[in-house]
Amino acid sequence: MSRYQAMFDRLEQQQQGALVPFVTLGDPDVATSLSIIRSLIAGGADALELGLPFSDPVADGPTIQKAAIRALAAGVSQADCFSIIATIRAEYPDLPIGLLVYANLVVSNGAEAFYQRCQQAGVDSVLIADVPVREGERFNALARANGIAPIYIAPPDASAERLGQVAAHSEGYVYLLSRAGVTGADTTLQAPAERVIRALKAANSAPPLLGFGISNPEHVQAAIAAGAAGAISGSAVVKIIEQQLHDLPAMYAALEQFVATLKAATNKP
């Protein structure tokens, strides 16, 4: 059974949704990044979504772009990022770990080598932000051959046909967009698309996790009430890192507290 499936089964028994925080790997440097991730887990993260820093992140808003710039400025390499993942994997053998990347990082040294590296580090899933289902063919087989679940994004305004394709090609979970646009906590969360969730369920999709703009417990509650299997919170988490760069102990405490607060909102009504 996959780690995602085990997690969703466990949460089902506990009548909870999943809380999945996102951070950029290597932000602001390797050592701090490791402590940040441990804080998220200590706060109650059910799974992790981790981003490889990329120079041109077109699907991300300013907060996550700045995180990537911090990591790259610190000289963080892909090898560093995979070693962070391997360390966390060794400490938390059952925790689902998803990787969020951009296509050029996957193909630059060959997609096959990339997925092998993911498997060796203990990654469960890979979502390529700029690869829609239509372009996914060259990646899906390589991912599966290396035991990595391919994840695709379900847009809020997608047709039933497109949602069917997203469902058919995603394993582990489906990344459900709360709204159009890029990542960011500044814009208001719109009503989660219950229509989309219904269409995904009808297509036997993997459980949908709602992301984009999740920045407080009400958002998490709303996501779960709408039928999502959980929520992904990225920019709001990364914002805490950005604001506390000069006081690391305070940052770790704030991250743990923030995740705990969001996690507490995952209880099903």
Added chain:
Amino acid sequence: MSDNNPNRAYFGDFGGQFVPEILLPALDQLEQAFLDAQQDPEFQREFTDLLKHYLGRPTPLSLCQNLPLVSPNGTKIYFKREDLLHGGAHKTNQVLGQALLAKRMGKHRIIAETGAGQHGTATALACALLGLDCTIYMGAKDVERQQPNVFRMQLMGAKVVPVDSGSGTLKDAVNEAMRDWTASYATTHYLLGTAAGPHPFPTIVREFHRMIGAEAKAQIIERAGRLPDEVIACVGGGSNAIGMFAEFIDEPGVELVGVEPAGKGVETHHHGATLTAGKPGILHGCRSFIMQTDEGQIEESYSVSAGLDYPGVGPQHAHLKSIGRARYESVTDDEALAAFKLVAEKEGIIPALESAHAVAYALRRAAEPDAPEILLVNMSGRGDKDIDHVRKIFALQAAGEQS
């Protein structure tokens, strides 16, 4: 719809639609609007009328009177005079085409990226003419360096948004425009400025620039009695080159030469010669050649010519290179500046620094022992925009020589 036939999005193994899932309906809508418009005589009439009565097409073909100075074979150089087009460069052709498509789709807000401001200016003028709301994303550094162009865009009613994320240059302006579009696609058209980006942009931009080569082909047959030996154009993103090449691709006797900016030398880190020194990768929606690090991070390009300063290139150029149909040469800043000066002195034409790269290569080629008889060069734009920049460079060089 192209789910069943993805190949239309590709040129060999280059191209595609590497964008967030959410943008696909907007790309599909654009493709359908374009295909319909190509079959619609009313659209074609409106476009052709604008090209003729507003832009000043057809542009002339000029045989150089004094250049090349050196050629063992008496090489003749013809310039296709896109520099005489309204707006000062070829760019207005396809901008008008896309602006008409936007109206056809009922989208009245236009966003575009710009580097030095040329595409932004072209977009602003088209929006002013056609009554469209216009927002231009421009790197913060470029906004500072190109104040006259910022003012020009604002004069024509565009809102210029400085982008200070990333390196604050063209690629960051593209990123920001794409971000805007992922939120606004329902009401907004992203008027991409070059023959790159996700399908259908490379095809649309080529087709809306195809008249460059079509006119030049007819003109040179009329003037020289035959096809040219080589067709030469500068390549940044590659729009003027693909517009020039398109009608010649199926003429096996005609060599196609794209000229990339070697900046301070392709062996340095300061150039923009993507096809010469980059490697295949995925950026801004398409698989093509990219300047990148070993780990796939995008590098910043450099060229004295802002219009060629882009770390990617259109996917059809990557394909033409890979199948050997076109070859891609490079020209340094210094060679381009020398050509800039020489064309002004000898032909009374001040070329855009971008176009000066193509001319520099033509002059180099004309001097080679096996120089062909007829070279056709796309004079893609005029150099008025570069006067101040080049004046400062020459002044610095003169000061350097004196000290």
